[in-house]
Ligand SMILES: Nc1ncnc2c1ncn2[C@@H]1O[C@H](COP(=O)(O)OP(=O)(O)OP(=O)(O)O)[C@@H](O)[C@H]1O
């Protein structure tokens with residue numbers, strides 16, 4: 001059976017990628033939220049925010065990238081939820097295929113969809129003045145971190161996708177994730193925040209990930225923060241994966 | 254012909270929380286036959302089908318399909334079966350043809366396109382082949398689903414209320430398909446709430462009631478459970494179904510005929 005996991009995952013991933021091609025609005029909606037945030041912050045509030053040297057769009061983009069993924073995974077959960085509630089999930093589970101391929105196909109589709117959305121957001125940011133002198137390696141490092149972050153949130157999205165009973169329940173879980181960057185260094189430096197808020201902001205994953213990407217784009221050393229960011233991504237991924245698999249095993253038991 | 258029954262259930266129990274649904278269900282289905290599981294709403298028919306198709310674990314008892322235990326050899330069971338669930342499970346965003354190709358690919362068959370085209374023709378879906386399944390009528394969806402279940406010719410087929418919500422013509426089509434399959438040696442277990450469906454199709458009928466099989470046998474055997482019949486001759490009035498089928502241009506018995514009926 002195991003030898004077929006690649007074949008089965010490929011067939012099912014093709015299927016869900018086709019879903020995205022047939023409703024590209026899911027990608028457009030995904031990138032609309034972060035772009036709608038980029039616009040006012042860059043053109044309205046940005047000039048009032050003290051970030052030291054450099055342009056505000058350069059400062060803001062890393063946080064916006066995280067928000068893009070946070071809004072994108074709502075569709076990951078939604079696609080899985082649709083499969084479960086329509087009964088096609090059960091049909092697949094009753095077929096002689098590698099059962100976990102059903103889940104993996106959704107995970108891979110989520111990564112592809114979110115990386116596409118991220119690319120679109122970066123293109124818009126460039127049009128709005130984002131510039132980076134980063135070399136290929138730094139870009140690859142950013143890509144790696146974003147891929148890890150996407151995977152972590154994707155596995156998290158699998159949980160409501162499998163368990164939700166209503167469409168609202170399935171998309172609601174991503175709102176706190178979209179909100180998290182607001183209490184981090186994504187929009188303003190943490191140094192101006194009041195004590196407890198600042199403490200939270202400096203110790204939550206978004207700040208270290210945002211700072212690392214910012215340093216990579218600015219061709220600055222990432223230092224220890226890079227390891228902390230990587231640690232958060234891998235840690236979140238492992239926890240989310242374990243929880244999702246537990247939910248999945250309960251579901252198919 | 255094998256001597257092992259295609260489906261063998263013994264002492265099956267299942268509760269949802271503290272609500273018992275199955276309380277010792279036992280039945281045996283010889284291979285190549287059509288078996289109808291009758292029961293009212295909530296009797297537990299779907300629960301039995303889900304246990305047999307490895308989607309749900311029983312609390313107690315044993316169940317085997319094609320000689321494989323559903324609890325310990327689920328992969329072998331899945332190799333042997335196809336499930337058409339109670340609520341049409343098709344991919345609505347894909348076309349009918351793409352749905353069939355998908356299943357053929359998942360079953361790792363060569364020529365998935367040819368398989369899809371043959372089934373589309375057989376189930377009168379060729380004209381709608383390239384429309385999204387979301388645009389299909391209830392009957393077309395049901396036909397598509399059954400077509401999806403036939404891919405790979407699994408020896409055992411589960412049909413959970415295959416004709417609920419179908420018009421009389423589609424229902425007859427489904428009946429014909431089921432009979433054809435049984436003729437080719439496929440074992441079919443179907444659930445239904447319609448007595449006439451069980452009567453018309455099944456070699457063997459079981460009635461599931463309050464967690465147990467309260468009657469099980471051929472139609473003739475079940476009839477014997479009733480007091481002896483007296484024979485009398487009456488003129489048979491056409492049923493509404495006969496009339497419907499006649500006016501929409503379908504094979505139907507002549508409108509009036511003399512039939513022997515048994516009264517009790
Ligand atoms: N997931 C579940 N959780 C709790 N109770 C359930 C669940 N699934 C089914 N039940 C209950 O178990 C009983 C049997 O359900 P089942 O679906 O097997 O009946 P059925 O004979 O198929 O009914 P129908 O003719 O309506 O399809 C019902 O009382 C139902 O409410």
Ligand SMILES: [Mg+2]
Pocket residue numbers: 298299300339413
């Ligand atoms: Mg049912």
